[in-house]
Structure formats: C-alpha cells, structure tokens
Amino acid sequence: MSVGFDFGTATCSVANIVNNIVQPIAVNGDESFIASTLCAPNREAVSEYLYRHLNILPMSEVGEKLLQSSINTNKREGLDVIPEDLRFGKQATALYLEDPTDYYYVKSPKSFLGILGLDEIRYTIFEDIVCAMMANIKRNVESSLGKLVDETVIGRPINFHNRGGEQSNIQAENILCRAATRAGFKHIEFQFEPVAAGLEYEATLTTDRNVLVVDIGGGTSDCSLIRMGPTWVGKQDRAESLLGHSGSFVGGNDLDIHLASKSFMFEFGKDSDAKTGLPMPNMPFWECIAINDVIAQKTFYSRANYRELKAMQSSAKEPDKLARLIEVYDNTLGHSIVAEAERTKIALSESENFSARIQLFAEDINIPVSVEEMEKSIYRPVKQIQKLVRETLAQAQVQPDEIFITGGSARSPIVREAIKSVVGNVPIANGDYVGSVTAGLARWANLCFK
Known part of the structure; x- marks a missing residue:
C-alpha cells in the first residue's frame, strides 16, 4: 500500500487516497499530525532502541560501530533501554520540559540534514534519529489502517540548505532514503514540496492556470x-508544466527565531x-535561540x-x-523561548497585540508584542522569501494567474502582503495551510505506485 509522507521540519503527517479522495491518517493517537521531535535518556539510547526493540540494523560499518559503542555506553551507565524510553511529538517535548538537563532532545532534524562537512559518525547519528521517527510514524500508520505500508512518496524542499547546492540536497535525500529503507519502506520516491502542494490545489481547478505555489515550511x-489544471491531472511526466523553481533554507523557524531575538532577548541582556x-x-543571545543551527547550539551549550x-x-x-x-544555559531553555515566539507569531496573525510569556524557574517574564514590532523583527527572513518569489518569476518569464500559498506561516498577513507586493495584483488562494503538501504527496504516490 502507498502513502504520501510529509517528513516536515515542524510536523510530520501521512495520507493516502481512497476512492480518489485524500484521507489523512492518524499518526499520533487520533491526531493526523505529530511534532518533529524526539526525546531519549541519551543519544546512545536511540541507536540501541532501533536494534533492541525494532530489530532495525545499521546499513554501514560505521553504523555497526556506533551501535556497539552505544550499547557499551548504556551498559556502563546502567541504562537498560526500554521501548518507553523514546518519546515522539508532544510527548517528547513534555518529557524534555520536566527536566531539560536530564534528556537528549531533538527538534526538527530535517534542518540539519543538508549541512555539509558532517563526519561519518554525525551522518549516522542523524540517520538513526530520522529512522526512529519514521519507524514510529510507520507503525502508527499501519496500526490505524490495519495494513502493511511499504510504498511512499516523501516530500523534499527545493534546497535543504542555503550552502552546498546540489551536493547538500543529495546528502539530505540520501539520509532520508536510508532512514526510510531501514524503517521498512521498500519503494521510495521523492517529490518537491511546492509541486506536491500544487497537485492538491490542481484537483480543485476546472480550467488550466499558471499558478505560483509558495510553500513556507x-x-x-x-x-x-x-x-x-484538467490538462495535466493524472500525468506522471510534468516536466513541461514546471516553469520555475526556487527554494531556500528559510522558513517558519527563522521567523520565530528572529522574533525571539528582536522582541524577547533584551530581557536576557541583549x-x-x-x-x-x-x-x-551579541553572539550568545543569538546562539541560544538558533535552534536550527547545530554549530550555534553546540557553541552556546559548551562548558x-x-x-x-x-x-x-x-x-x-x-x-x-x-x-x-545563564538559566537558559543551565536548563536548555532555548527551544522554549522559540516556542513562545511561534505562539506569539500565530496570535498576531489574528490580533494587533499579544502578551508573550516566558517561564523561568523563579519568575514569569511577560513581554507585550505588536504586529508592527513583529513586522520589524522578521524583516530579514521575509525579504528572503520575497527574493525566492522574484527568482521563480525570473526563471519562468510568465506572469502567474494566481498564487497558492501554503505552510503554517502563510497565515501571517505580513507574509502574505510581502508576497503580493512582489507579484502584483494577483489573487491569492489557500487551502489547508498545514495539509496541502501531504495531500499532494498522497496523490503523487497513488499515481506512482498504481
């Protein structure tokens, strides 16, 4: 059976096609979305968990050495890894927040996959993390459907990272493919995320259109x-329909981080x-909240x-x-600060003002933030999104008939107006802000694996 699998930076979701209708599949209890997070007693527990409880073996000599080292470390530390030791999604975050100093917590591993210069050990660690998350989702999907799922189309961005070009993309896709194979998928294809989102929107069209798809993940x-449009529906060869592509390593996380930096960090001495x-x-104030930058986080939390x-x-x-x-350092609270910035961003998409609340051990910090302040805070990443739109239009040399915008941060009026200011007076449509990519991947999977 085939599914579309959106292994996203913020959330993961899966869907299939039943009688030509997209059906989201429960991946976390009754929920069709699961946060892209993992929590374990230590890093070594991830490798041993895959081997001991899922019978998932390494695919390389380095992986075998890493597994043996992990088993030895856990034995030396008296850690007997049990299935409940690994948590995913909201359960992972809740466990981590109980005592941030006592757990190994990973958020948004997809952000790291395109970083060039990884040594073989780090590469394999990322592969294990992604494999554990995919295996958890696959088991939940099969439990929900009561069927074996071994075919999937996985979404991927145009570019996984701003630096490294196609070499970065190849590395990231290889990690995803190896992780998915180890998790039990036998047939794996990839599709660009904005193309997938466009496929879902295409299903609603009654005439052919030139559509600018903007996916802010x-x-x-x-x-x-x-x-x-109707001319293209059901065609596997879409080369002639793809007029322009552009992508960058900037997304909702960057909006959150910039908002936290400009509006929150003065309370910490910035x-x-x-x-x-x-x-x-100024650097420590940035490094503590740069949760999508492995080097920055490693530097901030170093002795x-x-x-x-x-x-x-x-x-x-x-x-x-x-x-x-220093309390942020002691309790690894950078993720919590950025999470509050995300909550503030969402609230300000519907209101002119919001009072953010950052909880520390001995106090709560309340910070009023206005839409105007947020617009100034996220100016730089928004300019990068506008640049992508310009690059795509320049490639295509065609004016779009309409814009289809998707992704969680696409709700923001600031982002929508910024895109419209580049394209001009073109109608903007949106479907499911967080489900369009998954739905399109499911449609492509249904086409690929007939």
Whole structure:
C-alpha cells in the first residue's frame, strides 16, 4: 500500500487516497499530525532502541560501530533501554520540559540534514534519529489502517540548505532514503514540496492556470510556478508544466527565531552595556535561540561558553538579566523561548497585540508584542522569501494567474502582503495551510505506485 509522507521540519503527517479522495491518517493517537521531535535518556539510547526493540540494523560499518559503542555506553551507565524510553511529538517535548538537563532532545532534524562537512559518525547519528521517527510514524500508520505500508512518496524542499547546492540536497535525500529503507519502506520516491502542494490545489481547478505555489515550511521556503489544471491531472511526466523553481533554507523557524531575538532577548541582556559602558557581546543571545543551527547550539551549550557567560554577568550593568541567560544555559531553555515566539507569531496573525510569556524557574517574564514590532523583527527572513518569489518569476518569464500559498506561516498577513507586493495584483488562494503538501504527496504516490 502507498502513502504520501510529509517528513516536515515542524510536523510530520501521512495520507493516502481512497476512492480518489485524500484521507489523512492518524499518526499520533487520533491526531493526523505529530511534532518533529524526539526525546531519549541519551543519544546512545536511540541507536540501541532501533536494534533492541525494532530489530532495525545499521546499513554501514560505521553504523555497526556506533551501535556497539552505544550499547557499551548504556551498559556502563546502567541504562537498560526500554521501548518507553523514546518519546515522539508532544510527548517528547513534555518529557524534555520536566527536566531539560536530564534528556537528549531533538527538534526538527530535517534542518540539519543538508549541512555539509558532517563526519561519518554525525551522518549516522542523524540517520538513526530520522529512522526512529519514521519507524514510529510507520507503525502508527499501519496500526490505524490495519495494513502493511511499504510504498511512499516523501516530500523534499527545493534546497535543504542555503550552502552546498546540489551536493547538500543529495546528502539530505540520501539520509532520508536510508532512514526510510531501514524503517521498512521498500519503494521510495521523492517529490518537491511546492509541486506536491500544487497537485492538491490542481484537483480543485476546472480550467488550466499558471499558478505560483509558495510553500513556507518550518525550515525551508519554496516557490514553484506551475502550469496546472484538467490538462495535466493524472500525468506522471510534468516536466513541461514546471516553469520555475526556487527554494531556500528559510522558513517558519527563522521567523520565530528572529522574533525571539528582536522582541524577547533584551530581557536576557541583549543590547545592554557592561559596567565600562561598552556593549555586551551579541553572539550568545543569538546562539541560544538558533535552534536550527547545530554549530550555534553546540557553541552556546559548551562548558567554555558557560565560563564566558559568567564573566559577562560579572561585568554587566544589569547582571540580573544575564542571570536569566545563564538559566537558559543551565536548563536548555532555548527551544522554549522559540516556542513562545511561534505562539506569539500565530496570535498576531489574528490580533494587533499579544502578551508573550516566558517561564523561568523563579519568575514569569511577560513581554507585550505588536504586529508592527513583529513586522520589524522578521524583516530579514521575509525579504528572503520575497527574493525566492522574484527568482521563480525570473526563471519562468510568465506572469502567474494566481498564487497558492501554503505552510503554517502563510497565515501571517505580513507574509502574505510581502508576497503580493512582489507579484502584483494577483489573487491569492489557500487551502489547508498545514495539509496541502501531504495531500499532494498522497496523490503523487497513488499515481506512482498504481
């Protein structure tokens, strides 16, 4: 049986086609979406869990060495890995927040897959993480359907990362393919996410149109200008219908991070002064919330950086604010700050003002944020999205008849107006903000695996 699988940066979802109708499939209890998160007692527990409880073996010599090392480490630490040790989705986040210092927590692994320069161990660790998440989803899908699922079309962005070009894309797709194979999928295809979103929109058209599809995902944004309509429905060869493509490693996470940086981090000492009157270094305030940057997170949570933070606090005019930053370090709270920025972004799509709330151990910080402030905060990533639209139009040399916009951050009036300001007076349509890509992948799977 075949399914469309959106292994997203923020959430994952799966759907199939029944009587030509898209059917979302429960992947987390009764829910058809699951957050792209994993929590385990330690990193080594992931590799041992795959082997011990799912009988999923490594596919490489490096993987075998990593597994043996993981088993030895867990044995030495007295950790007997049981199935309940690995949590996914909301359950993973809830467990992590109980004691952030005591768990291994991964959010949005898709953001890391295109980073070039990974050594073989890091590559294999990412593969294990993705495999564990995919295997969990596949088991839940098969439980929901009561059928074996071994064929899938997996969505992918135009570009997984801003640096590395096609080499980065090949690496990321290889990790996804190997992880999916180990998870039990026997036949795997990939489709561009904006093309998939366009396929779902195409099913609603009664005449042929040139449609600019803008997909603003959690970690990437993609644009495609596509000829679509009744003439193209059901065709596997769509080469002539794809007029222009552009994609970048900028998405909803970047909007959240920039909003947190500009609107929240002053409460932790950003833009404050030292006793000497000189400004405090800005980098630590960015690194602690750059949750989609492996190097930044590793740098912030290093022991060397802890000493730097303590030195900054002792030299600060406002040491209490720096104490908050040290609490972020101690309790690994960067994810929580960005999550509150996401909540603020969503609230401001429907209201002019919102009071954000960041919970620390001894206090709650309430921060009022307006739509105008958010617009200033997310200016840079929004400009990058506008650039993608311009690049796609320049490739296509065709003016779209309409715009189809999808992805969670597409709800934002700021983002919608920014796109419209580039394209001009073209109607904007939207379907399911978070389900269009999955639905299109299901349609493509139904076509591929007939």
